[in-house]
Amino acid sequence: MSITVRPVGYDDQPAYTRLGGEAFGVPDGGRAVPSREEWAAAGFREWGAFDGDELTARLRVYGFTSWFHGAPVSTAGIAGVAVEPERRGSGHLARLFAAALTEAREGGETVSTLYPTAPGIYRRLGYEVIGSFDDVDVPLQNLARVPAPDGVVTRRAGVADFDAVVGVHRAWAARQNGPISRAEKPFWTPPEKFFADYTGVTLAVDAAGEVVGFASWIRGEGYTPATAVMEVDDLIALTPDAARALWRTIGSFSTVVGTARVSTSGLDPAWLVLPDLTSTVHAAHPYMLRILDVAGALGGIESPLEGARVPFAVRGPADLAGAWTLSVADGVTHLEHDPVAVDDAHHERPVLTANGLALLYAGAQSAANLRLAGHLAGPDGYDAVLGALFAGRQVHVRDYF
Template sequence: MNQILTRRLEHPDLAQSHSLGTEAYGGSRVPAPLPSEEEWSRSPVRSWGAFDGDILVARLSVYGVTSWFGGAKVPTAGIAGVAVSPEHRGRGLLRPVFAAALAEARERGEVISTLFPTAPGIYRGFGYEIVGSYDDVELPLSALSRVRAPEGVTVRRATIEDVPALEGVHARWAAAQNGPLTRDEEPFAVPAEEWFTEYTGVTVAEQDGEITGFVSWDRGEGYDPRKAVIEVDDLDALTPGAARALWASLGSHASVVGRVRVSTSGTDPAWLVLPDLTTSIVRTRPYMLSILDVPGALGAVRLAPLTARVPFAVRGGGADEQVTGAYVLEVSDGVPLATRDTSAGPEADDRPVLTGRGLALSYAGAQPAANLRASGDLTGPDTYDATWTALFGGRQVHVRDYF
C-alpha cells in the first residue's frame, strides 16, 4: 500500500466517489450524471477523501448547517456519505479523514458535529454518541377514528402565501427542542414552491385566524386499506387542538387507506393527544453528536435559569486533543461561559471528568449525571452531579431531517 494522502475532493474525483458510495450503500452500477465543475463549485457540501496512490479508498462529506440546542442556533458539521473500500477496511483510514474534515469545521466556527451512523461503534472512537433517533412510525388510521378537532380549530389546504407561517410554526417547535436543523441552509432550506410539489398536500390547522400547526403528507398509491399507506414528513403542532385537528384530517382517509407512516422522533407531544398508540417502528435511524469546541459549544446555548460554577474535565471516550482538558463552566441566570482551566493538574482529579461521549450526551440533555456514571462516561467527585443535570435538562432531543 502506498502512503495514504488525505485531501479535499475535487471535481475530477467525483466518478471515483460515486463508485465508492455505490459499493457502500448500494445502487446502480451505471454512473449517474455527474455535476458540472461549476455546479460542483456551488455545492454546499465539503467532501474529503483518502487516496492510496491515485485510488480513492475512503471518503466523507460535510454539510455546514445549524442545529437548535438550548434555544439557540448552533453551527454544526453534519457528516454524511462515509465510505471505505472493502479492501481497505480495518486499516484506520477514517481517522485522518475525520481529523482533516473536523479541523476544517472548527476553522469555520462549527462547534458541534452530528451524523447518522450505520455502525455506531466506529464513530464512538471519534467522540460521537447516540443522543436520539429519527424514526418512521406507523399506526392504523382506525386509531384516529375517535380523534375530533375541537371547537374553534379548523383545517384547510395550505397555499403558497402560507409558507412564512408554516416556516414559523416549524421554527417555534424546533427552537423548543435539542437537535432539529434550523433549515436555514441548503439543501435543507425548502423553497416555497417545493412545499407544494414534493407532497400531495400540506394541511394547516387554524385557530382565531392563526396557523397553529401543519402536516405535509403524500397520499401514496391504491385504495385498498390493507395495503395503502399515507406518508407524513412533518406534523408540527403548537397546541393540542391543532394536533387533534391534523390527526383527524389524516384519519378521514380511513375508508381507503389503512395506515399512516410518520417520520418522527422521541416522544413527540403531538402524539400525546391520541387515545390509542398502537404503533410500530418501521425504520429507526440513530443520531449521534460530538462536541468539537467545548467553550464554543457551551457558550452558544442557554441553559436552565440557574447561577452556578462547575469545574469539569473532558478525557477519553474519543475526545481529541482539541477537546481534552480541564474547564470551568460559569452560569449566570442560564447564560453560560466555559473556559479552559490552566491551573488544574494533569489528571484533573479534583473535578468531575466526562468522556467525549459523555459530554455529547450531557449537551443534548439525553442523559442525567447518574446515568453517565452508570455508563462510565462520568467519573470523579459527584459534588456537582445534581447541578450538572439541572443545567442541561428540560428539553427533548428531536430530529426531523436526514442526511
Template sequence: MSLTVRRIEYADQPDYTRLGGEAFGVPATGPSVPTSEEWAASGFREWGAFDGEGLAARLRVYGFTSWFHGARVPTAGVAGVAVEPERRGSGHIGRLFRAALDEAREQGDVLSALFPSAPGIYRRLGYEVVGSFDDVDVPLQNLNRVAAPAGVVTRRATTADFDAVVAVHRRWAAAQNGPVSRAEKPFWTPPEKFFADYTGVTLAIAGSGEAVGFASWSRGEGYTPSTTVMEIDDLIALTPDAARALWRTLGSFSTVVGTARVATSGLDPAWLVLPDLTTSVHAAHPYMLRVLDVAGALGGLASPLEGVRVPFAVRGAEDIAGAWTLTVADGVTHVARDAVAVEDAHHDRPVLDANGLALLYAGAQSAANLRFGGHLTGPEAHDAALTALFAGRQVHVRDYF
C-alpha cells in the same frame, strides 16, 4: 503505502460517486455523476483519502445550524462515509474525520452530527447516540377516534402560507434539542419546491387565524387499505387541538389508505392526543452527536441557575481534552479553560469523556446515568448542577442527511 487526505475536487467525482454506489447501493440506471455546475452549487464539503491506487475512502460534510438550548448552533453534519471493502480496517476513517472536523472548527462549527450505519465506529471518534429519527406506522382507522378539536380547523396550504409553515416549525424546533433549523441549504427550499414535493400540506388554524400546526404528506399509490401507505414528513402541532385536527384530517383517508407512515422522533406531544398507541416502527435511524468546541458549545446558553459554578474536565478526544470551569452570570453560561492537566483533574472535578459530553449537552442522559455508563468519573458533588444545566428539552430530529 502513504495516504493523502484532501478535499475532493470535481475531477474526483467519478471515483467518489462509484465508491458511494458501492457502499449505499447502486440504482438500476447506475450512479449519477453531478455536472460541474451542480457540484459547485451544492455547497457540500467533500473529503477523500487517496493512496497509490486512487480513492480509498470518502465522506461529505453539510454545514447547517441546529437547535440546542433555545439557540441555533453551527453544526457539521457528516454523511456518505464510505471505504473500499479491500481497505476497510486500515484507519482511513479516523484520518478523514480529523481533517474534516478540523476544517469544520475553522469554519465555526461547534457540533458535529451523523446518522450511523454502525455506531461503534463513530463512538471511537467521540460521537454518541442522543436520539433517533424514526418512521412509525399508524393505522388510519384508529384516528377516527381522536377527539374533535375545539376552535381549530384545517385547510390546504399554498405557497402564500410558506412563512406560516416556517414559523410553526421554528417555534417547535426552538423548544427542542437537535432539530435542523432548515435555514440553510440543502434543508432550506424555495416555497415552490417545498409544496411541489408533497401531495398536500395541511395547516391547522386557530380561531384567531394563526397557524398552530401543519402536516406535509404524500398520498401514495393505490386505494386498498390493507396495502396502501401514505407518508407524513412533518406533523407538528403547537396546541393539543391542532394535533387533534391534523390527525383527524389524515384519518379521513381511512377508507382508501390503511397506514400513515410518520417521520417522528422521541415522544412527540402531538402523539399524546391519540386514543391509543397501536403503532409499529417501520425504520429507526439513530442520531449521533459530538462536541467540537467545548467553550463554543457550552458557553452563551441562557440559564436560570444564576451563580452556579461547575469545574469539569474532558478526557480522551485530543481535540477537546482539557479542564474547564462553567459559571452562570447574568443569566448566561460562561466557560473558561483552566491550567489543570487532564490526568490530574479527577481529584477536584467531574471528568467526562467525549461521548458523555455529547450526551450531557444534548440533555439525553443525566449525570447519574453517565456514571452508570462509564462516561463520567471523579467527584459527584457537581452532578446535580451538571444535570440541571443541560436538562429540560427533549431531543428531536426531523431531517435525514
C-alpha cells in the same frame, strides 16, 4: 503506504461516485456523476483519503444550523462515509475525520452530527447516539377516535402560506434539542418546490386566524386499506387542539388508506393526544452528536441557575481533552479554561468522556446515567447542577441526510 487526505475536487467525482456506489448500492441504471454545475451548486464539502492517485475513503460535510438550548448552533453534518473494502480497518477513517472536523472547527462549527450505519465506529471518534429519527406506521382507523379540537380548523396550504409553515417549524424546533433549522442547503427548499413535493400540506388554524400547526403528506397509491400507505413527513403542532385537528384530517383517509407512515422522533408531544398509541416502527435511524468546540458549544446558553459554578474535565480526543469551570452569570453560561492536566483534574472534579459530553449537552442522559454507562467519573457532588444546566429540552430530529 503513503496516505494523503485532502478536499475532493470535481475531477475526483468519478472515483467518489464509484466508491459511494460500493458502500450504499447502485440504483437501476447506475449512479450518474454530477455535472460540474450541479456539484458546485450543492453547497457541501467533500473529503477523500488517497493512496497516490487512488481514492480509498470519502465523506461529505453539510454545513447547517441546528437547534440546541433555544438557539441555532453551527453544525457539521457528516454523510456519505465510505471506505474501500480492502482498506477497512487501516485507519483511513480516523485521518479523514480528523481533517474534516479540523476544517469544521476552524470554520466556526461547534458541533457535528451524523446518522451511523454502525454506531461503534463513530463512538471511537467521540460521537454518541442522542436520539433517533424514525418512520412509524400508525393505523388510520385508530385516528377516528381522536377527540374533536376546540377552536381549531384545518385548511389546505398554498405557496402564500410558506412563511407560516416555516414559522411553525421554527417555533417548535426552538423548544427542542437537535432539529435542523432548514435555513441552509440542502434543507432549505424554495416555496414552489416545497409544495410541489407533496400531495398536500394541511394547516391547523386557531380561532384568531393564527397558523398553529401543519402536516405535509403524500397520498401514495391504491385505495385498499389493507395495502395503501400514505407518508407524513411532518406533523408539527404548537397546541394540543392543533395536533388533534391534524390527526383527524389524516384519519379521514381511513376508508381508502390503512396506514400513515409518519416521520417522528422520541415521544413526540403531538402524539400525546392520541387515545391509542398502537404503532410500528418501520425504520429507525439513530442520530449521533460530537462536540467540536467545548467553550463554543457549552458557553452562552440561557440558564436560570444564576450563580451556579461547576468545574469539570473532558478526556478523550486531543481536540476535546481539557479542564474548564462553567459558571452562570447574567442568565447565561460562561466557560473558563483551567490549565490543569486532565489526569490530575480527575481527582478533584467530574470528568466526562467525549461521548458523555455529547450526551450531557444534548440533554439525552442524566449525570446519574452517565456514571452508569462509564461516561462520567470523579466526585459526584456537582452531578445535580451539571445535569440541570443542560436539561429541559427533548431531543427531536426531522431531517435525514
